[in-house]
Amino acid sequence: MRIFDEAKKEMVFEDSIKYWNSGKTREWLDLGIDLIMGKREGYYFYDLDGKKLMDVHINGGTYSLGHRNPEVIQALIEGTTQCDIGNHHFPSVVKAALAKELANVSPEGVSHVIYASGGGEAIDLALKSARNSTGRKKIISIQSCYHGHTGLAVTAGDSRFSKIFLTEGNSEDSVKVPFNDIEAMEEALSKNDAACVIMETIPATYGFPMPKEGYLPAVKALCEKYGALYIADEVQTGLMRSGSMWAITGYGVIPDIIVTSKGFSGGVYPIAAVIMNEKASNWIREDGSAHMSTFGGSELGCIVALKVLEILQRPETIKNVKFVSEYLREGLEKIKAENKDFFVEIRQNGTIMGLKFNGDKSGISVMQHLYNEGVWAIYSMLDNSVVQFKPGILCTKEYCDELLEKMAKGIKSAAEEAASKVKVV
Ligand SMILES: Cc1ncc(COP(=O)(O)O)c(C=O)c1O
Structure with a gap:
């Protein structure tokens, strides 16, 4: 079956508006992003009309190893010759092997694994685990945070996504404090009634603000002082994107629970995992x-994730993360210097990057201009002045050079547009 050869873009838009998600389809069209994904390979993908795009959104890290990474695809194909989803009630060869490998790549003692089919489901499970372990209900999270759209995850997140479904957390069970504010965190924790603090190590949807020196270890110490668990949402920041398997350990913190998803799937087979220490995983032994979850820890997903972890741990992969991080930083610094009134900040930890621009909605404008140049990078939904810049960890120098050239053009034209608007006003 040739999926894309016969498809007509107008028809796909029409059907999407009629039968899929009209609001979302229209939202992108209104922003001038008239995109239907067609063929994809490595860190490129094509619009159905043939427009070639460099992918530095990589769906939040899902394609960190590239679209249709050949080794990952091969693992999946070979897996289908012997396995299917499996049966979620039983232990299995690959489920056990993947759990053992996750324990191996996580801090000592964080070694009990339960699977999920996606990030939100895994976050819900992490929060439930903390509640069981502590016998407390309250969840402390960060203002403007994002952990997905399932029950507890959406409640813990910003009201942007919970209000519409009447799922906003009430003040008793759900407390939100500003990021990087340790006094506010202590105030929330000091009531001795919180089950956990849940945090993205670097909050992606909030524009990748970097944690202040000492902030994350201080939060962990407060959790210990007040009997709450620390949940590290590593859905976007984990899997070697910082140069370490989990970004949180690079800040000297050993969390009680780590949540992983997105890139864990190799971009080809949905799977997520919650990795817990003894205390957090109490419920496993209790009941x-x-x-x-029927699809949580499906055997094909486990086979793919095992291959992902293998690729991530290769010395050449780790070396390339360092190269991509440093090389792109150097190039972006030049672009920033050329547009200094507009391009105001580069936030970075390894290949986790946020580019901040001048003006409330400037990230949206930069996204549009980059799109015109053939680069796909998305703005941060909870801080529209930031573009999430997430290069794949296996990018080559040639790819980086092409990307920087296009970034320079896109950012320059967005800066010119912003300057012309200021003059008119
Ligand atoms: C930090 C973070 N946590 C959790 C999730 C939820 O993952 P999923 O969309 O697979 O439910 C996301 C998704 O973007 C995320 O970015």
Whole structure:
């Protein structure tokens, strides 16, 4: 079946508006992003009309190893010759092997693994685990944070996504404090009634603000002082994107729970995992059937994730993360210097990057201009002045050079447009 050869873009838009998600389809069209994904390979993908795009959104890290990474695809194909989803009630060869490998790549003692089919589901499970472990209900999270759209995850997140479904957290069970404000965190924790603090190590949807020196270890110390668990949402920041398997350990913190998803799937087979220490995983021993998910830890997903972890740990992969991080930083600094009134900040930890521009909606404008130049990077939904810049960790020098050239053009034209608007006003 040739999926893309016969498809007509107008028809796909029409059907999407009629039968899929009209609001979302229109939202992109209104922003001038008339995109239907067609063929894809490595860190490129094509619009159905043939427009070639360099992918530095990579769906939040999902394609960190590239679109249709050949080794990952091969693992999946070979997996299908013997396995299917499996049966979520039983232990299995690949489920056990992947759990053992996750324990191996996580800090000592963070070694009990339960699977999920996606990030939100895994976050819900992490929060439930903290509640069971502490016998407390309250969840402390960060203002403007994002952990997905499932029940507890959406409640813990910004009201942008919970209000519409009447799922906003009430003040008793859900407390939100500003990021990087340790006094506010202590104030929230000092009531001795919180089950956990949940945090993205670097909050992506909020524009990748970097944690202040000492902030994350101080939060962990407060959690210990007041009997709450620390949940590290590593859905976007984990899997070697910082140069370490988990970004949180680079800040000297050993969390009680780590959540991973997105790139864990190799971009080809959905899977997520919650990795817990002894304390956080109490419910497993109390009642192992207390949480279940038919597709969570599907055997094909486990096979793919095992291959992902293998690729991530290769010395050449780790070396390339360093190269991509440094090389792109150098190039972006030049672009920033050329547009200094507009391009105001580069936020970075390894290949986790946020580019901040002048003006409330400037990130949206930069996204549009980059799109015109053939680069796909998305703005941060909870801080529209930031563009999320997430290069793949296997990018080559040639790719980086092409990307920087296009970034320079796109940012320059966005800066010129912003300057012309100021003059008119
Ligand atoms: C930090 C973070 N946590 C959790 C999630 C939820 O993952 P999913 O969309 O797979 O439910 C996301 C998704 O973007 C995320 O960025």
